[in-house]
Amino acid sequence: MIDRLALHNFKAFGDMSLPLGPLTLLTGLNSSGKSSVLQSIALLRQSHEAGELAVSQYLPEARRAGFHVGVANQGFLLNGELVGLGTGEDVLHEDFAEDEPRIGIGVDEGPYHYGWTVEYEAEQNLLPLLDVDLPLTSEGAAAPTGPEAVTPSFLTAPFQYLHADRISPAEFYPRDHHAVIGRGFLGVRGEHTVNFLRHHGEDPVPEGLLQHPRAASDLLRDQAAAWMGDLCPGVDIRADAIEGVDAVRLSYGFQGTLGPTRRRRPSHVGFGLTYVLPIVVACLTARPGSLVLLENPEAHLHPHGQTQMATLCAAAAAQGAQVIMETHSDHVINGVRLAVKQERLTPGQAVFHYFRGDGTGVEVVSPRIDADGMLDQWPEGFFDELENTLDQLIG
Ligand SMILES: Nc1ncnc2c1ncn2[C@@H]1O[C@H](COP(=O)(O)OP(=O)(O)O)[C@@H](O)[C@H]1O
Ligand SMILES: [Mg+2]
Structure with missing residues (x-):
């Protein structure tokens, strides 16, 4: 399971580190970066499936070089079956800070951290890999213990991505x-x-x-x-x-x-x-270990149907899959809260992120859920529309 995703100079994100859980809900305003999070994961899958991130071949080299190597002829394949991201110019975060910008995606999976850094080339749709840092444990620099550490499982696990x-x-x-x-x-x-x-x-x-x-x-x-x-x-x-x-x-x-x-x-x-x-x-x-990325599972459903989709997604996560979804639905959020309250999902299994983007950067607020399905904070704009409208109606 992907426990954390780190993005550097990727689209709306200058630097972003996002914890993920068995069931992660990405919420927030339109154009605040939710889909970009899913796209970054899909980009790694797409690059790996095309042989452009053939992680295992780095291991002998990585051992020699202290787990940090430059690799030729590999990189991020921006356009393919899963995502079509255009060229380097489209993907590079517009407000990058370095002289020679680089784009990076990092993933923590269990005890291991993996990272890929590519060179920026404005017109290219294969951005060449500069550095791979893998696989270090997130605590330090312990050597990998076995083949499972060589290729992160999210690159090879059963996978679905529904736009x-x-x-x-x-x-x-x-x-x-x-x-x-x-x-x-x-x-x-x-x-x-x-x-x-x-x-x-x-x-x-x-x-x-x-x-x-x-x-x-x-x-x-x-x-x-x-x-x-x-x-x-x-x-x-x-x-x-x-x-x-x-x-x-x-x-x-x-x-x-x-x-x-x-x-x-x-x-x-x-x-x-x-x-x-x-x-x-x-x-x-979805089976234990599967990775399922969903955009708006609630689309075109009546309110109860939306809650049922949350129930189904929570069931997949409870049975061992990792589900990461973008949603605009109160009913999906509440369906997940109910799954926690009814002990179909533990509070630790449900992760909520609320994205606030102003066109130049993205801020993420992450309400936590307790065993009763209650959230510890309701930032302004986070599913408060019903309440705001009712206040005006009865006010
Ligand atoms: N290269 C880039 N640099 C900076 N911001 C970008 C870049 N590419 C896209 N964006 C911003 O990302 C946002 C779109 O992100 P997206 O993930 O599609 O949003 P959402 O799914 O939340 O609607 C827009 O605000 C857009 O301006
Ligand atoms: Mg989107």
């Missing part, structure tokens, strides 16, 4: 065998979710909080339908191949008062159902 802009109701969805079978990846827009369900619908969801109490079975298909049923009662989902075409089809059925309805296409049911499906599947398939 705010996700699949909408469509006639068909892609059928990418490699994404779904080879990598178990839903796609940043959730575009592989339907095909994933087709292949993995019969996989069991492990016992515990992820299992919905009213699901017909422990199979992913039924579990997903049960969680979706909290958004729209009686719904069931089906994913079918379209013969002769490299595409798959999604359909919904409903348990009406007179029995099941005909199957319906996504465009004939509520937009929110299809929009949230990737979130539901990402959470239900």
Whole structure:
């Protein structure tokens, strides 16, 4: 699990060190840097997957050089499957302080600290790696104890990253065998979710909080339908191949008062159902060690549905995944508070950050939660809109 993320000269952040937990909520004004936090993690994954951060090969060199090496032909790959960040000029923090600016991302994972520093090149989309400092223990400079220390697990763990802009109701969805079978990846827009369900619908969801109490079975298909049923009662989902075409089809059925309805296409049911499906599947398939990055899981859901998404995300985190989400929803925040109060999540597992950006820098306030689900502070602007509006209404 990533315990702390440090950013240097990365987009809105000059220097930022952010503790992360099993369930981290990034909240705050629009354009305050929340997505950039997720992007920095995705950037490391993307660079690593492309072979541009092949960490393990540094070890012998790192040993010789006292864990601090320069590496040629490697670096941050700014544009790829997970994020498209443009060129160095887009990414470099505008108010950088050095003569020769560098961009750095550091990660603490358990006892180890890892860091990558790249050179700034305005026009490039592969920023060359200058320094790797790995793996030191965060207490000091003890030598790595085993292979697990060589590559941080967040670079290789099962991973999902769902952008705010996700699949909408469509006639068909892609059928990418490699994404779904080879990598178990839903796609940043959730575009592989339907095909994933087709292949993995019969996989069991492990016992515990992820299992919905009213699901017909422990199979992913039924579990997903049960969680979706909290958004729209009686719904069931089906994913079918379209013969002769490299595409798959999604359909919904409903348990009406007179029995099941005909199957319906996504465009004939509520937009929110299809929009949230990737979130539901990402959470239900998260396992201990998985890393799940979510932007606005609440989008297009009615208030109770938003609370249910918080419940589901909390369940994934309680069962050992790391979930980091950006949210604007009171109901998501309150759903997580309730999960803590009801002991489905410990207070230490839920981390809240409130970002305040003024266009030149970002300040982060981090309310702490207690066992009753109460937060120790409510900074101005942090989910106080309801109260402010009510004051005016009754004042
Ligand atoms: N290179 C940069 N230097 C400084 N600030 C930047 C840079 N790139 C983006 N930003 C700032 O980052 C903010 C956008 O961050 P983002 O993570 O998308 O916000 P959020 O997800 O909170 O809406 C904007 O305020 C933008 O001005
Ligand atoms: Mg954002």
